Amino acid sequence: MRTLVRPAVLRTPRGRFVYWSLLVLALVLFTVAFILPLYWMVTGGLKSSAEVARNPPTYIPEEWHPGNYADTWDRLELARYFGNTVVLIGGAWLLGLAIQLPAAYALSKLRPRFGRVVLGMMLLTLMVPATALLIPTYLTVTDVPFLGLNLVNNPAAVWLPAAANAFNIYVLKNFFDQIPGEILDAARIDGAGALATMWRVILPLSRPIIAVVSILSITALWRDFLWPMVVLPDPAKQPITVYFQRIADTTSLNMLIAGMVLASIPLVVVFLVFQRHILAGLTAGSLKG
Structure with a gap:
């Protein structure tokens, strides 16, 4: 060695x-x-x-x-903006899992026609800088195709772009690829369809990687500043990151720092609670017999 x-x-x-x-x-x-x-x-x-x-x-x-x-919690009314942040992150996280899990399962186990082409096009979006996509994405949420909806000042303007995460789909697909096909064949013999197989077989085996993807998504959404500031101009609907920037010039420095400390606590708690699942997901590459 x-x-x-x-x-x-x-x-x-x-x-x-x-x-x-x-x-x-x-x-x-x-x-x-x-x-x-x-x-x-x-x-x-x-x-x-x-x-x-x-x-x-x-x-x-x-x-x-x-x-x-x-004093910072009371004077800066942090409870309201914590609530706004939880609504934005919770909705984006749930919608993201609802889209990313079936997409990764379909690409990995159902193997649709042109699945590799679809996966390649999704991965191609990872090569494009996020700032280059800012204007096209903004134009999309201001006039949603086929629906004609304007989602400015609507939480869906944050939820929808966050749910379309090619990296998370790729990570989930790679994990699903490691699950033996014999397990799925056994479920089909028992009469389970594609949706039931995903719900009853795939997802219980995928808890570690789902935890990893969830933590990555929640962390990215909690730290995001530019996109919420653009699509949520109404101060009453902004998350805490945008709120701190808006009050930075009129708030004393020690209170601003205290507010940032309070804003960091939820992420630390989430990591401490789910660290076992995160470490298991990061080292997951095979299944026990």
């Missing part, structure tokens, strides 16, 4: 010392790189407005103001 360090070197005291020293140093540097911005953000919300703007900055708050978070 080829490794970066020869086993003979690791058996010497000097080799072990150098190896473990570099490993610990690398782990410490990576930990600091990830933890320091979080620490800076959380402590920034605990400082006074004058202390946040001080130069040079203080690394530990001279005066602790934990009440900043409660």
Whole structure:
């Protein structure tokens, strides 16, 4: 087995010392790189407005103001914009799964005619920069083809583009390809149709990858700023990311930082709750017999 360090070197005291020293140093540097911005953000919300703007900055708050978070929640009316964000993300996530799962199942197991062509065209959209698609997508939601609907200031303007995610379909299809065809044949022998097979066989086996796709979708939607700002000009319907940008010039810096910390908590909680499924999905490549 080829490794970066020869086993003979690791058996010497000097080799072990150098190896473990570099490993610990690398782990410490990576930990600091990830933890320091979080620490800076959380402590920034605990400082006074004058202390946040001080130069040079203080690394530990001279005066602790934990009440900043409660004041930020009440004064900035974050509950309303959290609600807007949940509606946008929840609708886009559910609609996305309703479209992406059957599409991936059809391309993987039903093998329709011209399925490879359809998959290739979907993957081709991944090569196009998102900004290049901004104007065509906006023109589409302002005048939906065949329906003539204007979806501006409607949550569907966020739901529909987010549901058409070629990357998620490709990831799901690759996972479905690993499921043995014998399992589907057994379901067909028992009288299950294509829809019943997907619902009763495919989806229960696909929980890890569904969790991965869900987390990726929710994270991307929660951080999205440009598209909601364009299609939701009404301030009362905007998500929390657009709301923070709109009030940035009129809000004290410490309250703005505290609001950003509060806006980050749901994503952290979702990751901690579903991390087991995420790790299982990332390492999924085969099925146990």
